[in-house]
Amino acid sequence: MSNPQDPLLSVRNLGVVYNTSQGPVHAVSNVSFDVRENEVFGIAGESGCGKSTLIKALLRLLAENGTATADRCTYRGRALMDMDEEDFRREILWQEISMVPQSAMASFNPVHRVGDQVIESIQAHRDDSRAQAMERAAELFDVVGLEPGLLKSYPHEFSGGMRQRAMIAMALSLDPGLIIMDEPTTGLDVLVQERILRRIREIRSELKSSIILITHDIAVIAEMSDRIAIMYGGEIMEQASAIDLFENPHHPYTLGLKNAFPSITTLGTELISIPGSPPTLVGPVQSCPFAPRCPFDDAICHSANPEAKEIAEGHIVRCAHSADAARFRELAKEKSTWLS
């Protein structure tokens, strides 16, 4: 049916519009990307950039006032948007695409044992007996590094990191092809984060699942991802392999983010912030969303939203002046560039 060379998930021109009392909000526009088999695809961006909305659109979890449209949105060749709601829930959701939500800390029901909740999710999709499901749950706990005996515990007996790992176990329960992790380590202490990231790497190499990793933490995404997309104002500004993106960045927003993010290996390097604040996305997008904060903007940037260009294999940039990237990279190192 599907060719192994084909991407696992393929999205073209995905858009999400929320109807609000202030008019339509274009939370996500023109988003195109592929997730390949057995890869970690990172999506980085700040609050309000549309990264969570994008995921909700894929999983059909948008709020009532949200509408998603796409030229293409396929998982292993199946068009997700055209599927019947009931079929989608039975055949795709959790079975093929599962999710570790942002607030995994609060995602368990506090009055049921953790084990019962994992079993429930297995039995909802499979005709397993309770004993079979229990065995599977114990296996999964082992995979994420939790004692199987902890299945009998209640969520309040778990620490934040344990709950997060239990949530990952639950997302793995049906051997999905794709796991979406929305800020899986945000709010956890670094030693706990380290352990969870290590588990995620192991899961990826052992179980061959693909992972979409969403985070605002540039360091986590750099260490974990094969390819990275940088989102701003509802659009993907730049996407490339992790190494390309960090060593050969083209978009001014990518340059700005790199300047602003501290690294423990380069102490004493001055951090430079990007002045201004993100767009509100109300009304149609008629210019580059980053233009109001961009130090290199000109009339072209404010008159039309630039097309995405593939400047090298797999390296896609949405900037009218991507040809000037080398010059931008030099200028972006100077604080004065961003202040003027």
Next chain:
Amino acid sequence: MAVLELDRLSRQFELTPGFVERVIQRKKPSYIKAVERLSISIGENEILGIAGESGCGKSTTCTMVSGLLDPTEGDIRFRGNSILGLKGAAIKDYRRAVQMIFQDPYESLNPRFRIVDIVAEGPRALELWGADEIKRRSLAMLDAVGLPSGKYAERFPHELSGGERQRVGIASALVMEPEVIIADEPLSMLDVSIRAGILDLLREMQAERGFSSLYVSHDLSILGNVADRLLVMYLGQAMEIGPAEEVIRNPKHPYTKALIGAVPIPDPRSRREVPNIRGEISKPIDPPPGCRFAPRCPYANASCNETFIEMKTGDSSLHQAACHRLDEIANAGL
């Protein structure tokens, strides 16, 4: 002279057993040792960073320094005088001199106050100046933190972005003309692209106005960038202290090593040495007298559980670690 001295500061919280356990089983209460024998001094214009995981006692320490919580043992001295038991004008002046910047700019501003009134609230409560002077200083303070008062003074918090709100938080601390600023995770709720701007503002204000800071964060990359000295805490005890860059580049204590090794690096080619620490962080309920990190430490031996090494105060350039086995670890090349 040190602006602020913490002298063997300890704070424990009692955990009262339930009624049945207390009355019938005669169970004694247990104690959480949130902070234990913490000694440190903060110099004029110095930024002391405090790093550690949840439960390490960093917030309890800040609350005690701000005068909102009394220590169970030890002393806090401000310019040589103990702040414990201060009364009347003296406590009022201490409250002015020590100001806090809070973590969450969405929760810490009163939504029904206009921006100028939020900034003016402190001086009004302590009746620092006359009404006109307070208003004048508050407006000037807004200008100084990058919020032009003509545009922002009459607005309400919900009309401001997260970064702007944090600037209001900074303005309301600085308008009091503080001598010590306690900043508890002031950046963690803000977006990456605006964090550097807030850091710059804090630095600028410090250079201009001159105050000392206690800067608490779990983010070692930020602490390495702002702090002059760094204190690393674990479950209420000081593990390591020294000049910030020195501690991060050349950590001595096994815990500090693990903590620094766990910080992700924004470079896809980087390969960190992954720390090998077993177990989970616990709670310091009736702990053994020794090093709290010993149960998880790969180098711990029996003596680690028995005694705890207290750090020396005084020389602020000293790089010290509270570890019994420093020399052995260094000699073994571990």
